[in-house]
Amino acid sequence: MAQEVIFRMGIPVLDETRREIGRLEKLVFFETEKKITEIVIRELSCLRRIPVERIRSIETHELLLTGQVNPDEFPVFDPDQFEELPTWFFPSGYRIEVGSVVTLKPSDIRIFGETEAYTRREFMAKSTAVVATLIGISLVVPIGGYILAAVKTKVSDHWINLPMRLDQLPLDSPVTQTFSTVSVSGWMRVPIEKTVWLIRHSGDTDPDSVAADVSIGLDSALEKKFVDPRLTAFSPICPHLGCAPQWFRDQKQFICPCHHSVYEITGKVVSGPAPRPLDTFPVRIAPDGIISIIYEQFSIGIPKKVRLA
Ligand code: FES
Numbered sequence: 398m399a400q401e402v403i404f405r406m407g408i409p410v411l412d413e414t415r416r417e418i419g420r421l422e423k424l425v426f427f428e429t430e431k432k433i434t435e436i437v438i439r440e441l442s443c444l445r446r447i448p449v450e451r452i453r454s455i456e457t458h459e460l461l462l463t464g465q466v467n468p469d470e471f472p473v474f475d476p477d478q479f480e481e482l483p484t485w486f487f488p489s490g491y492r493i494e495v496g497s498v499v500t501l502k503p504s505d506i507r508i509f510g511e512t513e514a515y516t517r518r519e520f521m522a523k524s525t526a527v528v529a530t531l532i533g534i535s536l537v538v539p540i541g542g543y544i545l546a547a548v549k550t551k552v553s554d555h556w557i558n559l560p561m562r563l564d565q566l567p568l569d570s571p572v573t574q575t576f577s578t579v580s581v582s583g584w585m586r587v588p589i590e591k592t593v594w595l596i597r598h599s600g601d602t603d604p605d606s607v608a609a610d611v612s613i614g615l616d617s618a619l620e621k622k623f624v625d626p627r628l629t630a631f632s633p634i635c636p637h638l639g640c641a642p643q644w645f646r647d648q649k650q651f652i653c654p655c656h657h658s659v660y661e662i663t664g665k666v667v668s669g670p671a672p673r674p675l676d677t678f679p680v681r682i683a684p685d686g687i688i689s690i691i692y693e694q695f696s697i698g699i700p701k702k703v704r705l706a
Contacts, residue, residue: 403455404421404424404455405421405457405458406421406422406423407420407421407422408420408421408456408457408459408460409421409458409460410436410438410447410459411459411460411461411462412462412465412466413462413463413465414465416465416466418438418468419439419440419445419468420438420439421436421437421460422437422438423436423437423444423497423498423499424436424497424498424499425437425479425499425500425501426482426498427501433449433498434448434449435448435449436449436460437474437499438468443468443473444473444476445468445471445472445473445474446472446473446474447462447466447471451463451464451466478502479499479500479501479502480499480500480501480502481499482498482500554619554691555578555691556681556689556690556691557576557578557690557691557692558688558689559576559595559687559690560576561574561687561688562686562688563597563627563628563688564686566595566596566597566628567597568598568599569596569598569599569603569605570596570597570646571594571595571631571644571651572594572595572596573594573595573633574592574593574594575591575592576590576591576592576593577589578590578591578692591633591692592633593630593631593632593633593678593690593692594629594630594631594632594633594644594651594675595628595688596628596629597627597628598626598628600626600627605629605661605662605663606627606629607624607626607663608624608631608664608674608675609663609665609666609674610664610673610674610675610676610702611624611677612663613674615673615674615701616677616702617704619679619691620677620678620679620693622679623679623680623681623691624677624679624680625680625681625682628680628682628688629663630678630679630688630690631651631675631676631678632675632676632677632678632693632695634676634694634697635653635658635671635675635697636671636672636673636674636675636676636697636698636702637653637655637656637658637669637670637671637697637698638655638656638697639697640653640654640655640656641653641654642654642658642660642675649661650662650667651664651675653669656670658670660675664677673700673701673702676693676695676702678691678692678693693706
């Protein structure tokens with residue numbers, strides 16, 4: 398392995414007569430040639446650039462140049478033409494203090510006759526583009542997978558037994574029932590609590606036993622199949638914009654607090670912006686009275702009852 402070259406800033410720079418002509422201040426690195434091409438010395442109040450070919454030896458305590466040196470023969474270092482080079486860009490094999498290496502600004506490269514196009518700025522631009530692309534891919538893959546998984550997930554007709562029997566419900570008076578279930582979205586399964594409005598009817602003869610969305614034909618085949626004149630199960634979600642309507646016993650109406658949609662006990666819209674009646678769920682009542690529902694989620698803000706989950 399090649400020996401490491403150590404440039405220590407501030408050491409004296411001597412010519413071959415051992416006359417000190419200045420102190421080492423910076424190194425100039427030409428990116429296109431990938432090498433140090435000049436040293437910058439501080440001579441009195443002036444900085445000057447001396448080609449590396451003039452270096453005879455580099456010690457830890459001094460830097461020796463060849464021949465007798467008249468500093469005036471070397472160009473003055475113009476800081477406006479250079480910019481600091483990050484250490485990560487610097488090749489291995491050199492030990493150089495942070496902040497001591499400079500390189501020509503891209504706009505000055507032409508002045509100095511370099512023609513190669515691959516400058517550090519371009520390198521950084523390309524690196525940034527590559528990193529951005531990798532980040533993009535790393536985001537697109539899981540997000541795309543998530544969306545695809547969600548799209549491909551079939552809505553589940555999963556029957557949920559409620560902790561409630563029919564005979565425990567009051568007649569003609571809506572009550573909310575909370576239950577635990579699992580939300581499945583793509584690959585995610587999250588335990589959640591849900592609620593449903595339950596209304597027990599006296600049976601076929603009860604005019605309120607047919608929910609409004611059933612009577613106007615909004616239901617799917619599944620919902621049509623599982624209706625029971627003894628029980629209505631309403632979604633707790635307002636079909637307008639998704640708030641939670643509440644039952645007001647005195648008015649005998651569901652009223653949504655958000656935009657004041659008002660519904661009859663059958664779910665029919667009395668007033669307000671709701672585009673359709675309250676949504677019903679499929680219900681089943683076991684011989685022992687245990688109530689089961691399929692908890693569905695529907696689109697909001699449109700007259701059609703479109704199942705989403
Ligand atoms: S969300 Fe219920 S009325 Fe608007």
